[in-house]
Amino acid sequence: MLTHLLNSFQSYAVSFKMISDLRLWRYFMVPILISILTAVGLGLLAYGWSDDIGYYISKIWPWQWGSETFLTIGNVLGGLIVLSLGIIVYRHIVMALSAPFMSPVSEKIEAHLLGVDRKHLHSSVNFSAQLMRGIRINVRNLVRELVLTVPLLLIGLIPLFTPFTTVIIFLIQSYFAGFGNMDYTLERHYKYAQSVRFVKSNRGIALGNGIGFMLILLVPGIGFILVLPLAVTAASIDTVKEINRRSTYEVQA
Numbered sequence: 001m002l003t004h005l006l007n008s009f010q011s012y013a014v015s016f017k018m019i020s021d022l023r024l025w026r027y028f029m030v031p032i033l034i035s036i037l038t039a040v041g042l043g044l045l046a047y048g049w050s051d052d053i054g055y056y057i058s059k060i061w062p063w064q065w066g067s068e069t070f071l072t073i074g075n076v077l078g079g080l081i082v083l084s085l086g087i088i089v090y091r092h093i094v095m096a097l098s099a100p101f102m103s104p105v106s107e108k109i110e111a112h113l114l115g116v117d118r119k120h121l122h123s124s125v126n127f128s129a130q131l132m133r134g135i136r137i138n139v140r141n142l143v144r145e146l147v148l149t150v151p152l153l154l155i156g157l158i159p160l161f162t163p164f165t166t167v168i169i170f171l172i173q174s175y176f177a178g179f180g181n182m183d184y185t186l187e188r189h190y191k192y193a194q195s196v197r198f199v200k201s202n203r204g205i206a207l208g209n210g211i212g213f214m215l216i217l218l219v220p221g222i223g224f225i226l227v228l229p230l231a232v233t234a235a236s237i238d239t240v241k242e243i244n245r246r247s248t249y250e251v252q253a
Contacts (some may be wrong), residue, residue, distance in 0.1 A: 001204035004238070008178075008208025011234035019233055022112055025104045028229045031098035039212055039224045046082040081153050083168060086144055087217065091173070092138040094228065095180040100127045101136025102184040102232050109236040110185065114244065136192065137183050141176045148172050174210030181209050181235035189243055202231050209235045 019025060149169055156165035179199050186195040199206050213231040217223045 001207075003206025004202060005208040005211075005243075008205055008234060008238055009212065011209075011237040012212045012230060014237070015230045015233040018109065018112075018237070019229055022108050024105050024108060024233070025229070027101060030140050031094065031101050031228050032225055035224050035228055038090050042086045042090050046086045080156075084144075084149065084153060084173075087214075088107050088142065088149065088173060091177055091213075092145075092178070095177075096134040096138040098228060099130070099184065099187075100130040101226075103130055103187065105232055105241075106185045106236040107188070109233060110188075110240045113237065113240050128228075130187065133187055133192065134183075135193075138180060140191050140196075141179055145172060145176045159185040170214060171207065174204065175207050176210065177213040177231070178206030178208065178210030180236065181231050182206060182211065182239045184232055185236050185239040185243070204244060205235075205238045209238060 019028075079119055149172060152165040152169050152172075156162045156169075182199055182202075183195055184204065190198055209231060212234060216227040216230060219226070219250055
């Protein structure tokens with residue numbers, strides 16, 4: 001797992017150059033637009049909801065003394081809760097809607113890495129089928145991620161546990177982000193259930209790719225623009241290598 005983590009970070013280091021060399025930027029125009037619009041929309045909702053959630057959190061403190069301080073703390077915690085849930089929803093919306101546009105990127109990267117003609121790799125799955133698979137994968141992951149994250153957010157309301165729950169939530173979000181990025185390649189090779197098993201057996205790839213995704217996403221201004229191109233490219237590199245390694249091993253066996 002540690003090797004996969006390190007390899008995922010290295011893939012990010014070469015992603016920008018590979019995007020430029022293979023002239024992939026044009027494929028990201030629509031996903032980048034989807035990313036920006038989704039981020040702006042959720043950001044506006046989060047801005048309005050954070051104070052409301054903070055108000056209800058502050059009601060936990062029943063005494064008059066210290067109420068203003070607790071209201072401030074509640075607003076901060078409310079903002080963190082909305083931010084955390086907002087990032088989760090943002091990721092899955094963008095990944096689901098971008099699925100048909102990311103498949104050509106993954107195909108070109110795979111053809112480049114394996115040194116074969118792209119037509120031999122082209123998926124028989126059409127635009128609508130790719131979109132439906134993207135929605136299915138991301139709805140699945142969204143439900144599981146919320147089931148794991150919401151209890152941690154509630155536990156995190158206790159200041160003693162906040163640092164620990166924050167790290168765990170970050171890692172959970174990273175894993176599912178990497179999962180979604182890997183599936184743009186997996187959809188050409190495996191059916192839905194097989195893809196889920198593949199990711200589970202390669203958690204290091206998903207986690208490493210997702211950590212990079214989350215860190216880029218937090219970069220002010222350009223994070224929402226660069227995150228998908230770099231993360232999808234890095235995930236495609238790692239996933240293609242692992243699929244090829246498995247195929248080679250199976251042939252030798």
